[in-house]
Amino acid sequence: MSKNKMPHKTDKRKTKTDITNAVVNFFNKHSEESFGFKQVAEKLGLKKPAEKQLINNILFDLQEDAFIVETSRGKYKSNNRGMFLEGTFERRSNGKNFFVADDDDQSSHIFIAERNSEHAMNGDRVKIQVLAKRKGRDPEGEVVEILERKQVRFVGTLDVQKQFAFLVMDSKILANDIFIPKENLKGGKDGEKALVEVVEWPKRAKNPIGKVIDVLGQTGNNDTEMNAILAEYGLPYKYPEKVEAAANKIPDDITAEEIAKREDLRSTVTFTIDPRDAKDFDDALSVKQLKNGRWEIGVHIADVTHYVQEGDIIDKEGESRATSIYLVDRTIPMLPERLSNNLCSLRPNEDKLCYSVLFEMDDDANIKKSRIARTVIHSDRRFTYEEVQDILEGAEGDYKEEILKLNDLAKKLRAKRFDNGAIAFDRHEVRFEIDEKGKPLSVYFKYAKDSNKLIEEFMLLANRTVAEFVGNVPKNKKAKTFVYRVHDVPNSEKMENLSEFIRRFGYKIKVDGTKTNVSKSINHLLDEVSGKPEENLISTIAIRAMAKAIYTTANIGHYGLAFEYYTHFTSPIRRYPDMMVHRLLTRYLDGGRSVSKQLYEGKCEHSSSMEQLAASAERASIKYKQVEYMSDKLGQVFDAVISGITEWGLYAEINENKCEGMIPIRDLDDDFYEFDEKNYCLRGRRNKRTYSLGDPIKIKVARTNLERKQLDFALIEE
Numbered sequence: 073m074s075k076n077k078m079p080h081k082t083d084k085r086k087t088k089t090d091i092t093n094a095v096v097n098f099f100n101k102h103s104e105e106s107f108g109f110k111q112v113a114e115k116l117g118l119k120k121p122a123e124k125q126l127i128n129n130i131l132f133d134l135q136e137d138a139f140i141v142e143t144s145r146g147k148y149k150s151n152n153r154g155m156f157l158e159g160t161f162e163r164r165s166n167g168k169n170f171f172v173a174d175d176d177d178q179s180s181h182i183f184i185a186e187r188n189s190e191h192a193m194n195g196d197r198v199k200i201q202v203l204a205k206r207k208g209r210d211p212e213g214e215v216v217e218i219l220e221r222k223q224v225r226f227v228g229t230l231d232v233q234k235q236f237a238f239l240v241m242d243s244k245i246l247a248n249d250i251f252i253p254k255e256n257l258k259g260g261k262d263g264e265k266a267l268v269e270v271v272e273w274p275k276r277a278k279n280p281i282g283k284v285i286d287v288l289g290q291t292g293n294n295d296t297e298m299n300a301i302l303a304e305y306g307l308p309y310k311y312p313e314k315v316e317a318a319a320n321k322i323p324d325d326i327t328a329e330e331i332a333k334r335e336d337l338r339s340t341v342t343f344t345i346d347p348r349d350a351k352d353f354d355d356a357l358s359v360k361q362l363k364n365g366r367w368e369i370g371v372h373i374a375d376v377t378h379y380v381q382e383g384d385i386i387d388k389e390g391e392s393r394a395t396s397i398y399l400v401d402r403t404i405p406m407l408p409e410r411l412s413n414n415l416c417s418l419r420p421n422e423d424k425l426c427y428s429v430l431f432e433m434d435d436d437a438n439i440k441k442s443r444i445a446r447t448v449i450h451s452d453r454r455f456t457y458e459e460v461q462d463i464l465e466g467a468e469g470d471y472k473e474e475i476l477k478l479n480d481l482a483k484k485l486r487a488k489r490f491d492n493g494a495i496a497f498d499r500h501e502v503r504f505e506i507d508e509k510g511k512p513l514s515v516y517f518k519y520a521k522d523s524n525k526l527i528e529e530f531m532l533l534a535n536r537t538v539a540e541f542v543g544n545v546p547k548n549k550k551a552k553t554f555v556y557r558v559h560d561v562p563n564s565e566k567m568e569n570l571s572e573f574i575r576r577f578g579y580k581i582k583v584d585g586t587k588t589n590v591s592k593s594i595n596h597l598l599d600e601v602s603g604k605p606e607e608n609l610i611s612t613i614a615i616r617a618m619a620k621a622i623y624t625t626a627n628i629g630h631y632g633l634a635f636e637y638y639t640h641f642t643s644p645i646r647r648y649p650d651m652m653v654h655r656l657l658t659r660y661l662d663g664g665r666s667v668s669k670q671l672y673e674g675k676c677e678h679s680s681s682m683e684q685l686a687a688s689a690e691r692a693s694i695k696y697k698q699v700e701y702m703s704d705k706l707g708q709v710f711d712a713v714i715s716g717i718t719e720w721g722l723y724a725e726i727n728e729n730k731c732e733g734m735i736p737i738r739d740l741d742d743d744f745y746e747f748d749e750k751n752y753c754l755r756g757r758r759n760k761r762t763y764s765l766g767d768p769i770k771i772k773v774a775r776t777n778l779e780r781k782q783l784d785f786a787l788i789e790e
Contacts, residue, residue, distance in 0.1 A: 086123065091116075092130050099140055099150040100203055106147040157182075158199050158219065161192040163246070171200050171213050181211075188214035191273040191280065193246060195222030224270045226250060226282075227304040229291055229779065232262040239268045239282060248279045256283035265289060265296050267303045292778070294510025297696060298399055305689045307397060311408060315389045319408035322379055322415060326423055330378075331448050337370060337428070338450035341474055344418050345455045345527050351413040352396075352405070354645040356426070356451050357530060359474040366440060367433050367477065371534040372449050374416040375425040376644040377654045380407070387651075391675070394682035396646035399693040401510050405646070412645045420454040427641075427654055429534040437484035442537050444657065460523035479522060482529035489532070493588035493634040496595050497615060500608075502730055504697050512701040515729040531642040532633065538653065539637035542660060543627050551627075552666035555652045555676055557640050559630040560619035561587060570617045573752060577606055577766070587631065608725070609713060609766045620684075623649050623676035625669050649679045695781045698731040702783055703776040709788055714767045717754055719747040722763055724771050724785055733783030735771070740787070 094116050099107075113119070113127045131148055134140045140148045159173040161184065169184040169192075182202065184192075192198050197220040200213035228241035228250075237257055239250040250268050260266045265288040273280040288303065289296030302309040342358040358370035380386050390406050397404040405412045418424050426449050432441040453470050463469040464479055490496065500517040507513055520528075535557070542554045567583040567590075574581060579600055582593035594614060601607045618632065623640075630638040641657075644650035652675060656667065715732055716723030722735040737745060743756035745763075752765035763769075771785035 086118075088126060088130070091118070091123065091126055092133075095127065095130050095134065096139065099134075099148075103150040106143045106149040108146045108148070112148075156199055156201055156216070157213070158197065160222075161189070161194065161196045161198045161215065163194040171198065171215075182213040183210050184213055184215060188212075190215040190218060191275075192218055193221065193223055193270075196220065197222070223306065225285060225303070225306065226268055226270070227265065227288070227300045228268070230257075230260045230262060230264050230266050230284075232257070232260065237262075238279070239266060246280065250282040251277075251279040252282050252284060258284035258287060260284050260287045263291055265291050265300045294401070297778075298402060298510075298693060301399065301689050301692045301696065302397065302404065304692070305685045307685060307689055308393060308404065311405075312389060315385055316408050316410070318385045319410040322410070324415065326425060326448065330425070331423075333446065334425070335428070335445045335447045337372070337447050338423060340368075340370065340449075341471060342370070342372065342449050342451050343453040343455055343471060343474075344420070344451055345457060345460050345523065348456045348458065351409075351417065352645045353418040353451075353454065354416065354643050355527070355531060356418045356449060357478060357527075358449065359471075359478060362432065365434075367435075367481070368430055369433055369478070369481065369530065370428050370430045370447075370449075371530050371642070372418065372426040372428045372447060373534070373642050373650075373654075374418055374645055375427050375446065375654070376407070376411065376416050377651055377658070378425050379411060379415055380651070382655060386411070390651065391648050391678075394648045394679045395686050397686045398690055400504055400512075400697045401506055401693075406648060407645060416645055418449070418451050420451045423448055423450050427657070429537050429641075431533070431537075433481060435480075437481045437488070439533075444538065444541060444661070446658075457521070457523040457527075460526070461521050464522050464526075475526075478530070479526050482526040483522075485529045485533060486525065489529075489634060490595065493591040495591050495618075495632045495634075496598055497611065497632070500730075502694055502698075504701070506697075512697045515698075515701060515731070517730070532635075535639050535641050536633075536635050536637060538641045538657060539627075539635075539639040542639075542656070543637045552656075552660055553625050553669045553672055554627075554656055555639060555649050555672060556624055556627045557621060557630060557638050557649070558624055558626075558628050559621040559632045559638075560628060561631050562590070562617050562619060566617035569750070570613055572750075573613060573765070574610055576764070577601075577610070579610070588634070591631070591634065605713065605768065606766050608730075609715060612715075613765075622680040623683075624680075625673045625676060647679075649676070692781065695732075696778065698729075699776050699778055699781055699783050701729070702731050702733070702773055703778065705773050706776065707772060709770060709772050712769055712771045712785070714763060714765055714769060717747065717752050717763070717765055722754065722787075724769060726771070731783065733771070733773070733785040735785050735787050 095112060098112060098115060109124070109128045109131055112131070113124045118124060118127060131140065135142060135148065140150055143149045157171070157173045159171055162170045162172060169186065169189055171182040171184050182200065184200065192215050196218055198215045199217040199219055201216050203212040203214060226239060226241055226246065228239040231238045231240050235254050237252040237254070237260070239252060241249065250270060252268065266284050267286045267288060268282040269285050270280045270282045288299050299309040337358060340358045340360050342356050344353040344356045346353055354374045356372040358372060360368045362368055380390065386408065393406045396406045426447045428445050428447040430443050430445065431439050433439055459469060460475055463472050463475050498520050500519050503516050503518050504512040505514045505516065539556060543551045543556070545551045564583065571581050571583050574597065579597055581597050582590050597614065598611060601610045621630070621632070627637060629636045639653050640647055640650045641653045642650065644654055652672070710726045710728065712724040712726045714722055715725040721737040723732055724735060725732045743758050743761060745754040745756055748755055754763045770788040772788050774786040775784035
C-alpha cells in the first residue's frame with residue numbers, strides 16, 4: 073500500500089452510537105424538512121456501503137421509537153418538533169438543568185443540556201423548543217429565548233488576579249464563575265465577599281462578565297456573612313438614607329384634632345406582651361368588665377397608615393420589602409426604625425394611635441358583639457412573655473386578674489377553634505446564644521407556652537373578624553376586593569404518602585372525608601407522636617403535606633385555622649399586607665368603592681413571594697450558625713436520626729441540638745445503594761441493608777464548610 077493511501081492514525085471507525093447521535097442531531101437541526109437515507113448519509117459525509125446500510129437500520133429504529141415519521145415512501149421527518157413552551161429555567165446543584173412549564177402538565181420537567189441553555193440562569197423565564205422525544209429517554213429541550221431575567225446579581229468570594237478577577241459563588245447556580253474586569257472591581261480585594269451583577273454573557277464565552285455592585289466585607293466576618301445571605305436572596309441589607317430622612321421628618325405629636333376623630337380608650341387597662349428583645353410593639357390588649365357582667369376585650373394595632381401615606385417614599389420602600397426579615401442575630405425592619413420602634417410602637421406610658429377590634433364576650437368566650445374603630449390608647453405596662461408566663465403559673469404580678477381572665481378566654485377560644493377542625497402545629501424554633509462577635513455559644517429551643525398562645529388567639533380572632541367584616545356579605549351582594557390570607561386543603565397524593573409513611577411507626581391517619589374529620593385525624597396523630605423520638609420527623613412530613621399559606625384577593629378560607637375568612641391585620645409594622653388591609657378597611661368603612669382586583673392580586677403575589685424569600689434567608693442564617701457551631705466539634709460522635717433521603721446521600725439531625733448534616737452516598741461504600749423515593753429509603757442492592765427516614769443512627773462530625781453552609785457526617789457502625 074502506498075504511503076498516501078495509508079489510513080491516518082487518528083481515523084476511527086464510527087460506531088452505531090456515533091452515527092445514531094449524528095442522525096438525531098441532524099433531524100433536530102432540520103426539523104421542518106424530509107430526507108431519504110441517501111440524503112442523510114450524504115449530509116453526514118458517510119460514504120462506505122456499511123455506513124449507508126447502518127443509516128437505513130437507524131432510520132427504521134428511530135421511526136419505531138417515534139422520533140421520526142415517514143412523510144412519503146422512503147422520506148422521513150422529525151416528529152413532534154416545533155412545539156414551543158414558556159416557563160421557568162432551573163439550574164440544579166448536581167449540574168442538570170431543567171425547564172418547568174407554566175401549565176405544569178406532563179411535559180413540565182424537560183431536561184436542558186448546557187449547550188442548549190443559551191446561558192439561561194436559575195429562575196429565568198424562557199421560551200424553549202421541545203426536541204423530538206426518543207423512546208426510553210427523558211424529554212429534552214433547547215432554550216430559544218430568554219423572556220425575563222430572574223436574577224442578575226450574585227454573591228460570592230472574590231478571586232483577584234493582576235488584571236482581572238472572578239467571583240467564586242457560594243452556591244453553584246451558575247455553570248461557571250463570573251469574570252470581572254479589573255476596572256469593575258470597585259476596590260474589592262482577594263478573599264472578600266461581594267455582590268456582583270452580570271452585565272453580559274457573550275454567546276461563545278464560557279464565563280459571564282460582571283461588575284461589583286457592593287463589597288460586603290471579609291469572608292468569615294459575622295456582619296459580612298449575614299449581609300451576604302440577604303444579598304444572595306435579593307433582599308435588602310441596608311436602609312436607603314432618603315427613606316430614613318423622610319421618616320425623621322414625621323412629627324411626634326398627636327394633635328387634639330386627631331384625637332377628637334377617634335374613640336378614646338386611654339383610661340382602659342391596656343398592656344403589651346412581646347418577646348424580651350422586641351422593640352416594635354405593634355399590638356396591645358385591653359380588658360374591661362361591663363355593667364352587664366360581660367367583658368370588653370380590645371385588640372389594638374398600631375395605626376401605621378396614619379403616618380405612612382400611600383405612594384410616598386416610605387410606603388414604596390415598605391411595599392418593595394413587603395416584610396421584616398428575622399435572621400439569627402438581627403432584624404431587618406420593613407419600615408424605618410423611627411416608625412417601627414418609636415412613632416408606631418405601642419410603648420408604655422405614651423398615647424398611641426391604633427386601629428382596634430373590640431369584642432363583647434361572656435365568660436364562655438362567646439362573642440356577643442364586635443366593632444372596628446380608629447382609637448387612641450395608652451399602654452399601662454410592657455410585659456415580656458416570660459413575665460406573663462410566670463403569672464399564669466402562679467406568681468404575683470401587675471394586672472394579674474386581667475391576665476388570668478384573658479388566658480381563660482383564650483383557652484376557650486382555642487378549644488372552639490380545634491373543635492371546628494383547626495390543626496395544632498406547635499413546633500419548636502431553633503435559637504442560638506451568641507457572643508458580641510456573632511459566634512454561636514450554644515443552641516436552645518423555643519416552645520410556644522400559654523403566654524404565647526394567649527396573644528396568638530386574640531390576634532387570630534381580630535384577623536378573622538376583619539376578614540368577615542369585608543368578605544362575609546349577603547348572598548345577593550358581591551364582596552369588595554380585599555386581601556385575604558388563605559390556606560388550601562392538603563395535597564391528596566402527599567396525604568397518601570404521609571399515611572403510608574407513618575404506618576411503619578404504627579400510626580394511622582384519615583386521608584379522605586370531611587375537612588374537619590381529616591384535620592382532627594391530623595391533630596390526633598400529632599398528639600400521639602408528642603414526646604416520641606419520631607415526633608419532629610412526623611411533624612415535618614405532615615407539614616410538607618400541607619399547602620403553603622399565601623396572600624390573595626380570591627378567598628378560599630384558611631384550612632389550617634379552620635376559618636372561612638381570614639386576613640392579616642395585626643402586624644402592620646412588619647408586614648405590608650397588613651398595611652394594605654388597614655387602608656382597604658378605612659376606605660370601606662368610609663363607604664368607598666371596591667378597588668381593582670387585578671392591581672391588588674399583583675400586590676398579594678409580590679408579598680407572598682417576598683415572604684418566602686425572607687423565610688429562606690432566615691433558614692440560611694440558621695444553617696450558617698449551625699455549621700459554625702459544629703466547626704469546633706470535628707471528630708465528635710452524636711446520636712442522630714435520619715431526617716432526609718436523596719439519591720446523593722442521607723441527611724441526619726443530631727438529637728441534642730437539631731443540627732443537620734449529610735452523609736454522602738459515596739461514603740456508604742459497603743454496597744451499591746438505590747434511592748427508593750416512595751418509601752423514603754436507601755436500599756443496598758446486594759445485602760439489602762436499608763436506611764429509612766426516622767432511623768436512629770450514630771454519626772461523627774466529618775467536615776464543615778461555612779462558605780457552602782455544609783455539614784458532613786460520617787456514619788458510625790454500631
